[in-house]
Amino acid sequence: MDQSLLSRASAPRCCSFNTVKSWLPILTWLPQYNLKWLKMDVLAGLTVGLTTVPQALAYADVAGLPVQFGLYSAFMGGFIYMLLGTSKDVTLGPTAIMSLLCFSVVGGEPHRAVLLSLLCGLIQATMGLLRLGFLLDFISYPVIKGFTCAAAITIGFGQVKNILGLRGVPSQFVLEFYYTFAKIPEARVGDVVLGLVCLTFLITLTVMKRTLPEDNAPTISRVARKLIWTVATMRNALVVIGASVVSFSWETYGYDVFTITGKTAQGLPPFTPPPTSDTTANGTNVTFGEMVEDFGGGLAVIPFMGLLESIAIAKAFGSQNGYRIVANQELLAIGLTNIMGSFVSAYPVTGSFGRTAVNSQTGVCTPAGGIITSAVVLLSLAFLMPAFYYIPKASLAAVIICAVAPMADYKVVMKMWKIYKRDLLPFGVTFFVSFWEVQYGIIAGIAVSGALLLYNTARPKIKIFDNDTLVLELRGEVSFPASDYLSNFIHTNALPASSPRSVVLDCHHVSGIDYTVVNELSDLLRQFKLQGVRLVFARLEPSVLKVLLAADVKGLRYTDSVEEALQESQNLHSD
Structure with missing residues (x-):
């Protein structure tokens, strides 16, 4: 009975006028036409x-x-x-x-x-x-x-x-x-001359359209502006019509001066299924x-x-x-x-x-x-x-x-160089490969962009504050591709064989971690304990702390501030 009522209640929502309008936007503006x-x-x-x-x-x-x-x-x-x-x-x-x-x-x-x-x-x-x-x-x-x-x-x-x-x-x-x-x-010669004339005409009208005065000019200027704008907007049609008239004139007198389009199918296309x-x-x-x-x-x-x-x-x-x-x-x-x-x-x-x-x-x-x-x-x-x-x-x-x-926007290269030079790599790969095969250029560019994205994911930014206790500030989401890099980074900087140091891991900017990272951190905690130093977490986001507590990580120590974590790390007496 409950399911029947639920289905009857949901049916009107699925078939409501608002739902139909979302699929047919014409119903939004047509009543006001x-x-x-x-x-x-x-x-x-x-x-x-x-x-x-x-x-x-x-x-x-x-x-x-x-x-x-x-x-x-x-x-x-x-x-x-x-x-x-x-x-x-x-x-x-x-x-x-x-x-x-x-x-x-x-x-x-x-x-x-x-x-x-x-x-x-x-x-x-x-x-x-x-x-x-x-x-x-x-x-x-x-x-x-x-x-x-x-x-x-x-x-x-x-x-x-x-x-x-x-x-x-x-x-x-x-x-x-x-x-x-x-x-x-x-x-x-005929094609060259006609082509250059057409190009000159199109370029001239394009430039004229871009340099038109504002609408608030005097009346005569506004009329001239609208006339130039109309002619410039229809420039493609005018060029094709004018060139066709010239071509027809020469053809009528029997001169084969231009390379023309030639015979085309006449009339509307038939409405038939596409060929299989x-x-x-x-x-x-x-x-x-x-x-x-x-x-x-x-x-x-x-x-x-x-x-x-x-x-x-x-x-x-x-x-x-x-x-x-x-x-x-x-x-x-x-x-x-x-x-x-x-x-x-x-x-x-x-x-x-x-x-x-x-x-x-x-x-x-x-x-x-x-x-x-x-x-x-x-x-x-x-x-x-x-x-x-x-x-x-x-x-x-x-x-x-x-x-x-x-x-052909050449200025974009300079912008990328100034803003983020690494973007020139997918741009360049796409650009040059596209001259070989267009679709391969796009695929190659997407692949390079994806590789850079994965690289950034696998190499999170780590800021170092080097004191008696090493403070490492992590930024962004730390997921499984970054786990090995993070572990090696901490090993290299904090656990050399000669002088291991305690570490405060400032996680204020870490928005999430996954199972692989939790395992890697658990292993790091064991190694720190064996070396007689501590790894303390500071400023954990609630979502990250929830994951660590749910994983029941052994030896987990965390504080609400970096200062508290530094004091905690100096106390080498384990519980």
Whole structure:
């Protein structure tokens, strides 16, 4: 009877409106939606949409996929995130980093890229449901910066061949670096000129946007400011449209001046389950298990990096605009986006910093702005795909280079040098290994960070006050990796064969100990007794004292202050 009442009482709590709102954040803001919000969301959605289309086309090239796959990946996030997202600013879609990671894992094979999206989404959504967002805390900032700096250089330099109009350049960075310079005599003048013009235009507008006057300027200046801001915000779309018009004009007169995107699939992608098998170029069938095995470590790296990038962006803009995000809910939103995206031939996506910044600066009020962005992408797929035939690759390369350039943050090296030099080790390992294989760079960086973390755990800080009685002040939690080091340290400093000394162990900063440490301390107490000196504990935290008393440590002596412990240690008459 009691259990029945309990289950009936708990059921309403589990299915309460507050619980439903926690899983569907749209129910929090939708009842308050108004006309002013709609106006701002439509404006922001259109602005971001005009930024998304050229970037999606360009990032598909980074992923080694046909350009339409960038657009396939760019619209599902708007629908899913409106329902599940907790940030008004974040926009989900293809990014430079995820595109590079995708290429490193699937090598530009569309079927595998789509399956990778499904598997990544399942991992991410499962993490969200199980509330495992804390695992992202184990990826340190130096690892992230090492990866993003290397990715910026890899992606940016990878587009130089398109600026030069070169063909047959390998994708592996070292070989790409060599052959790009080796093939410079084969560069196409039209691509070089167009690429440099596009780069100059993008850089100029970017600088102009950064140096705009404040809103409190005179009326004429405010109008000019808004005009420049609008043009600069849509600079990617303007560059691609302008370059396409130039390319079309030359093609119409029969001149093959530029390397163009070429034929692309027209129309919306079919809604079909992602492929679970593949066929190689020589006709060999590849099973689902073999495809998953080929993904290797990328199947762990890509979901984590996608989550990390998106949550970092959401937290940054949440802090800037005065709201908080729910990390585990964000995991669920991006996971479901990748799952549903795989049914429309999308490759893995995450939050985009650049497009999120545009969204925020335009004044978006709710995640509903993503619906307008998705609509712009869908309209492009439905009606503009024939026009994409004439997009010069040099213009897309210019868009990518300008998008990833800010990620190459060289100043962070100087900051690490000044603040904590040891952080340069995981940064450097991640940075240099990433030029070999991106996912291995991240894994190596995490491994080095973990090793440093374990080293710090195994080597607690011990401050020495050297008097007739040795006072050792411990700091932090002393757990089993530190037990042997602590024992050897005390032996070396307090129990040499010639002149053993009593020791006061100041444990005021020790927050916890475990079974291994208790055993080691018990052994130390026996050895001190045999040497005719004492080991006295001072200022034990209640939790630590409770553990020692529960272990019934023989010969345990403890005091409330270091001074009392020093007096106790001078009394060599054991009980």
